[in-house]
Amino acid sequence: MNRKTICNLVLLAAALALALTLPWRSAIAKNDKELTIAMFVKNLSNPNFRAARIGADKAAKELGVKLEHVSPTKPDNIEEQTRLTEDWLVKKPDGFLFVPVDFKALIPTVQKAIDAGMPVAIYSNNMPDVKGVVTYVGSDDATIEYEVSKFLFKKMGGKGKIIHIDGNPAAITAQQRKAGFERALKEFPQVELLASQPGQYRRLPAVQVFENLMQRYPQIDAVVSANDDMAVGVVEALYAAGRGGKTLVVGVDVLPDAAELIKSGRMFASADYSLHDQAYIAMHALVKHIRGEQVPKQIILPVAIATQDNVDAWRMKMEDRKTPNWERVVAAQK
Amino acid sequence: MNAAQTERGQRLVTIPAERMVFVLSRLLALIVLVAGLSVLSPVFLTWPNVITVARQAALQFVMSAGLTIVVLAGGIDLSVGAVIGFAACVAATGIAAGSLTGGVLAGLGVGLACGVCTGMLVAYARIPAFIASYGMLWIAQGLGYILMQGNVIQGFPPALRFFGIGWVWGVPTLVVLAGALLAVLHVLLHYTVLGRSIYAIGGNVAAARLSGMPVRSRQVTLYALCGLLSGLAALVVIARVNSAEAGVGEDLLLPAIAAVCLGGTSLFGGVGGIVGTAVGSFILALSVNGMNLLGIDSLWQNAVLGGIILLSVFTDQLGGARLLRGS
Numbered sequence: 260m261n262r263k264t265i266c267n268l269v270l271l272a273a274a275l276a277l278a279l280t281l282p283w284r285s286a287i288a289k290n291d292k293e294l295t296i297a298m299f300v301k302n303l304s305n306p307n308f309r310a311a312r313i314g315a316d317k318a319a320k321e322l323g324v325k326l327e328h329v330s331p332t333k334p335d336n337i338e339e340q341t342r343l344t345e346d347w348l349v350k351k352p353d354g355f356l357f358v359p360v361d362f363k364a365l366i367p368t369v370q371k372a373i374d375a376g377m378p379v380a381i382y383s384n385n386m387p388d389v390k391g392v393v394t395y396v397g398s399d400d401a402t403i404e405y406e407v408s409k410f411l412f413k414k415m416g417g418k419g420k421i422i423h424i425d426g427n428p429a430a431i432t433a434q435q436r437k438a439g440f441e442r443a444l445k446e447f448p449q450v451e452l453l454a455s456q457p458g459q460y461r462r463l464p465a466v467q468v469f470e471n472l473m474q475r476y477p478q479i480d481a482v483v484s485a486n487d488d489m490a491v492g493v494v495e496a497l498y499a500a501g502r503g504g505k506t507l508v509v510g511v512d513v514l515p516d517a518a519e520l521i522k523s524g525r526m527f528a529s530a531d532y533s534l535h536d537q538a539y540i541a542m543h544a545l546v547k548h549i550r551g552e553q554v555p556k557q558i559i560l561p562v563a564i565a566t567q568d569n570v571d572a573w574r575m576k577m578e579d580r581k582t583p584n585w586e587r588v589v590a591a592q593k
Numbered sequence: 594m595n596a597a598q599t600e601r602g603q604r605l606v607t608i609p610a611e612r613m614v615f616v617l618s619r620l621l622a623l624i625v626l627v628a629g630l631s632v633l634s635p636v637f638l639t640w641p642n643v644i645t646v647a648r649q650a651a652l653q654f655v656m657s658a659g660l661t662i663v664v665l666a667g668g669i670d671l672s673v674g675a676v677i678g679f680a681a682c683v684a685a686t687g688i689a690a691g692s693l694t695g696g697v698l699a700g701l702g703v704g705l706a707c708g709v710c711t712g713m714l715v716a717y718a719r720i721p722a723f724i725a726s727y728g729m730l731w732i733a734q735g736l737g738y739i740l741m742q743g744n745v746i747q748g749f750p751p752a753l754r755f756f757g758i759g760w761v762w763g764v765p766t767l768v769v770l771a772g773a774l775l776a777v778l779h780v781l782l783h784y785t786v787l788g789r790s791i792y793a794i795g796g797n798v799a800a801a802r803l804s805g806m807p808v809r810s811r812q813v814t815l816y817a818l819c820g821l822l823s824g825l826a827a828l829v830v831i832a833r834v835n836s837a838e839a840g841v842g843e844d845l846l847l848p849a850i851a852a853v854c855l856g857g858t859s860l861f862g863g864v865g866g867i868v869g870t871a872v873g874s875f876i877l878a879l880s881v882n883g884m885n886l887l888g889i890d891s892l893w894q895n896a897v898l899g900g901i902i903l904l905s906v907f908t909d910q911l912g913g914a915r916l917l918r919g920s
Binding site: 302303304305306307309312334425427428451452456457459461462463464466468470471472473474475491492495499514515516519540 | 639742747802834
């Protein structure tokens with residue numbers, strides 16, 4: 260035997276030895292009390308998902324589990340999230356805390372994970388077509404814009420001229436939010452919708468679209484915006500044009516800059532779509548399920564509306580934000 | 594006179610004629626659009642709306658100006674949007690830390706640095722511009738995420754906001770700024786050695802090299818200039834929307850390319866000019882303004898915009914080609 264063959268044999272023996280210890284090693288991992296959960300977000304750019312990560316981190320600390328954060332580098336990229344999910348399935352953590360970047364496109368991938376025995380809890384965007392999910396935690400998009408629109412229309416005394424700023428027309432959230440808005444609009448026949456135009460969920464397009472609309476409509480009593488990033492842009496545009504203070508603006512998310520505008524009275528209200536709370540509750544549900552407890556199949560969080568009177572609760576740092584009470588949230592589901 | 598010189602000489606003679614044709618046909622498209630919209634919407638031709646469109650077009654122009662120069666030299670910079678986003682984040686971070694001047698310089702510096710890197714990759718590492726700038730797109734975007742960690746920086750001092758929402762002699766500052774930039778870049782392109790070499794490199798890079806032009810260092814200069822202008826655009830963007838987040842540049846690349854194409858600048862290089870991009874920016878801003886005023890359904894707007902871009906460039910091809918053949 261030459262040296263090369265010996266070398267190969269040694270390597271082979273080492274690999275075999277390592278392989279033989281594998282069952283024993285995974286047994287250790289199973290017995291180990293520390294669970295590892297892989298948490299997925301849609302992107303790293305939206306502050307909402309930063310809030311979600313912080314909420315999940317708080318739950319992980321309380322529950323004594325390890326949390327691994329997973330995100331596509333390209334925001335909301337379907338292909339990349341599919342790949343990441345498959346990679347993490349191979350790594351075999353104890354559970355997935357998941358949010359799909361697209362609730363349809365990710366169905367086969369998530370189903371595969373569940374069929375392979377992975378406990379999956381979903382937050383924010385429901386995937387009704389996936390079978391065997393531990394739980395879904397969310398507050399649905401239609402309801403949130405319905406509630407905030409209704410709140411606004413009541414404040415307006417049930418009449419006036421309004422504008423709606425859409426999100427990205429391709430996004431399911433934008434379509435659902437608009438549907439919620441239209442439902443509220445039907446209940447108030449004297450509220451007149453002047454225009455509904457797209458702001459792509461972003462501030463710059465929203466500012467420009469709203470500037471254009473201000474040219475056409477000299478009187479705008481209120482604006483309903485599908486998210487706060489755009490609502491803040493609308494407020495900016497109003498004040499830059501010297502038309503501030505005459506238009507009530509509402510949004511969704513209660514982002515920090517919107518909270519400041521609400522506090523100062525420049526913006527009227529915003530509905531909380533708290534991914535911080537959702538991720539926190541979903542994390543609790545997932546870990547409790549893995550530890551053998553019964554958890555509800557669906558947990559819908561109530562819509563909270565921030566106005567000048569109560570906005571202080573949202574103005575503190577995300578890290579200091581109060582977490583919801585698990586027992587109370589579960590009790591409210593009945 | 595040797596052959597190379599003759600070729601160059603001829604190019605320099607023919608360029609103005611081509612340019613005139615393109616700019617004129619672009620202006621014609623613009624006039625048709627304006628006429629159509631003023632018939633359809635009564636508020637369209639009012640002074641406040643004209644100002645609104647001018648300000649939006651000015652912002653678009655600032656974001657497309659750097660790209661125009663690179664495209665004229667036969668290159669492409671796909672990283673403009675991402676660099677604008679990253680520079681905006683850096684500038685905002687600096688300003689939030691308390692130094693307006695520091696933040697502004699940091700934003701411009703980051704843009705310049707990104708441009709120099711792309712330029713070096715194209716000129717010296719011989720990576721095709723498409724790939725080099727595509728890589729830079731990801732790097733700039735990634736660095737933006739790392740810097741911001743999902744945070745939003747909100748609220749800038751009035752001195753900066755003046756450039757986004759302020760007024761000078763009844764005209765938005767942004768429009769004045771864009772006008773000055775247009776004048777400077779027009780002079781640079783047509784009355785300086787650097788400007789002429791941009792057309793020469795874009796027209797025929799081999800001929801430019803054979804005639805003794807320092808092609809590589811010129812390319813680095815161009816990408817650096819594009820990066821610097823992206824830094825400037827970043828400052829204007831945050832001055833306008835009063836906030837910065839990591840994703841701010843994501844939607845800016847395609848409109849920037851569209852404004853350059855609408856302006857009649859050839860993506861093959863050597864043909865076109867900065868005035869065209871100004872006109873292209875106006876066409877883009879007008880289209881969106883028109884759709885908003887007419888209340889066209891959100892779902893249709895992207896498709897309509899795509900149609901306008903194609904139609905405009907197509908008529909340009911027809912008219913431009915015929916006129917050139919005739920002359």
